[in-house]
């Protein structure tokens with residue numbers, strides 16, 4: 001789904017993090033009038049999207065998530081390329097695969113991980129099989145870590161982007177398209193539903209939508225899963241691609257951005273706590289990153305940040321649409337959990353189909369749950 005017409009329609013989008021900005025842009029490009037509301041500013045200060053590492057890693061994530069999310073991730077990779085190429089401002093995007101490393105004592109965990117991914121590749125032919133790297137192959141692929149590791153696993157085709165550049169580029173594009181962006185404006189989507197100027201109100205509030213998801217006949221629990229990341233400036237380290245360390249207690253990733261900046265993360269704690277990073281988390285992340293490359297010892301800490309991943313009961317994303325007498329239609333999009341960047345182009349296209357046709361073939365194909373007044377939408381649209 002690339003170009004859809006929404007002219008003569010007016011939409012309100014509540015939440016201008018990742019999903020809200022992508023939707024606002026697509027609708028405005030389709031000719032709609034869009035009002036976008038966010039309780040934070042254009043920098044995304046209250047959005048999980050600002051803190052994320054923004055890795056696009058369907059194979060690596062297949063170790064811990066459902067096939068539907070993996071399929072959404074595979075669908076989204078080429079869509080990201082397209083979406084980014086259409087923006088006026090450049091956004092760093094890379095698709096050079098993921099490197100998996102482990103220390104000698106964790107070899108059996110690494111074997112289990114590799115076997116798991118191989119099994120997933122057998123059941124999904126779109127996934128590219130992981131490649132075992134000898135010491136020489138590792139040196140060729142990622143010379144910066146070859147002194148400390150003599151083997152690795154390479155997951156081809158995986159990607160990443162710069163989340164903050166993306167948020168900025170989307171905001172600029174929204175301005176160009178004359179989207180009415182109401183920053184620093186906290187609103188309740190239910191109140192907007194009483195304003196008949198809108199065709200549909202779209203709720204993209206991430207963890208801010210907790211109460212709405214627990215209401216109604218089919219309540220779903222929306223929770224936050226706390227994640228802490230550290231941004232480092234490390235000119236002595238030359239890592240070319242996202243690198244994950246398999247470790248029984250401190251599994252970390254290192255996502256290289258432009259200009260020698262590395263995002264190191266992330267803790268995963270079942271809590272809505274948005275307070276500053278704990279000493280324990282900081283010590284774990286920093287000591288683990290140093291075991292990957294000694295150059296991190298001289299890195300400068302740019303930022304230690306915390307945010308919560310918006311997560312539904314089953315850890316899967318969901319789109320809910322509601323029509324209620326006397327109120328403007330509502331669409332709620334949530335549960336992007338730790339995969340928001342990986343899957344948002346798929347969720348975007350499904351939402352656009354839902355708005356245009358009342359159902360989404362793409363959602364059916366990918367296994368994304370779409371409900372209408374609490375009933376699963378099974379109909380195939382035109």
Ligand SMILES: Cc1cc2nc3c(=O)[nH]c(=O)nc-3n(C[C@H](O)[C@H](O)[C@H](O)COP(=O)(O)OP(=O)(O)OC[C@H]3O[C@@H](n4cnc5c(N)ncnc54)[C@H](O)[C@@H]3O)c2cc1C
Pocket residue numbers: 014015016017018019020037038039040044046047048049050051052053054055056185186187188204205206207208209226227228229265266306307308309310333334335336337338339340341342343
């Ligand atoms: C530490 C961490 C690492 C991550 N790493 C990755 C990764 O590597 N790859 C990946 O794919 N995903 C990753 N994610 C997940 C990704 O960031 C989220 O899934 C994604 O940002 C969710 O998008 P969203 O638009 O639903 O919510 P958000 O991006 O959180 O945006 C929600 C917006 O709603 C606004 N809002 C809330 N309430 C209101 C209100 N009442 N009125 C107005 N505005 C409101 C907020 O201000 C916010 O801007 C990570 C997340 C975290 C926390």
